[in-house]
Amino acid sequence: MTSENPTRPAVRRLRADRARQVADVLRHQVLGDVYRGGQLPHEEQLAEEFGASRNTVREALDLLRAEGLVRRVPGSGTLVVAEKLPHGLTRLQGLAETLHEHGEVTNEVRAFGPVRAPGPVARRLGLPEGGDVLYVERLRRLGGLPLSLDLTYLAPDLGERLDPADLVDRDVFRLIEDAAGQPLGAADITLEAVNADAHSATVLEVPRGAALLMLERLTTLADGRPVDLEYVRFRGDRITMQGRLLRDLS
Structure with a gap:
């Protein structure tokens, strides 16, 4: 006979596993508005809030x-000493547009000019094999500190209308829209973690092999043309x- 109120078996977890779970929740609070730029509660308070031991909280x-x-x-x-800047994934915006509330984004144009499009790049942009694209490499800074290294391939008819001087203080999205005479429409993105190679590490001022977030983005005009x-x-x-993701089962 089965009991109507069976005893639920206890879930046994290593302290390190529990510490990681506590850290995941605290990280969100530290990077959000709960503790940003401030001080965390004492260990006793955190232990009570999470239902964990003080040793787990310390870990x-x-x-x-x-x-x-x-x-x-x-x-x-325990004080919050660093913050990560929020980059939204729900709207198609340039970096300066996205982070305007956090300071001025400046661009160091490290490379600018036509190059032969690699085969995969030409196909993604819908260009003839062996044709040229405009290649742009920029170091983006926020508040003077390195934030991102952007490698960009642009459709040649739009790229030839760009001036490298304009890229110093303007997002490339705005320049593309001006050159095309129409707004951008959408972008397909892929986000993954990569290790910093020697070049990226030097430019971004991080140790070689440090974890970077790599965003691959193919952007189209309003008429659907990839550019x-x-x-x-x-x-x-x-x-x-x-x-913010919406669930659509249709």
Whole structure:
């Protein structure tokens, strides 16, 4: 006979597993508006809130300290010392448009000119094999600090209307729209983690092999024509991707 109120078996978890789970929730609070730029509650309060031991909370805070998000200050507790900037994934915007509330985005144009389009690039942009595209490489800074390294392939008829001087203080999206005489329509994106190669590490001022967020984005005009293929490497310690997804089962 089965009991009407069976005893639920206890879930056994290693303290390290539990610490990681606590750290995941705290990380969201640290990067959000709960503790940003402030101080975390004492360990006793966190232990009570999470239903965890103080040792588990300490391990969770150690994980956040290793990420450079918080630091322990004797006599003051655990303080938030770094923040990641929110980059939305729900609207098609340039970096300066996305982060305008957080400071001025400046661009260092490191390369600008026509190159022969690699086969995969030509096909993604709907161009003839062996044709040229405009290649642009930019180092993007926010508040003077390196934020991203952008490698861009542009359709040649639009690229020939661009001036590298315009890219210093303007998003390429605005320039494309001006050159095309119509707005951008949509973009297909892929986001993945990559390790910083020697070149990226030097430019972004991170250790070689450091984790970067790489955004691949193929952008089309309102009429559906693909015109811009970008590979954007973000410093993983300075940016966080945010969005809202809707479930559509139709």
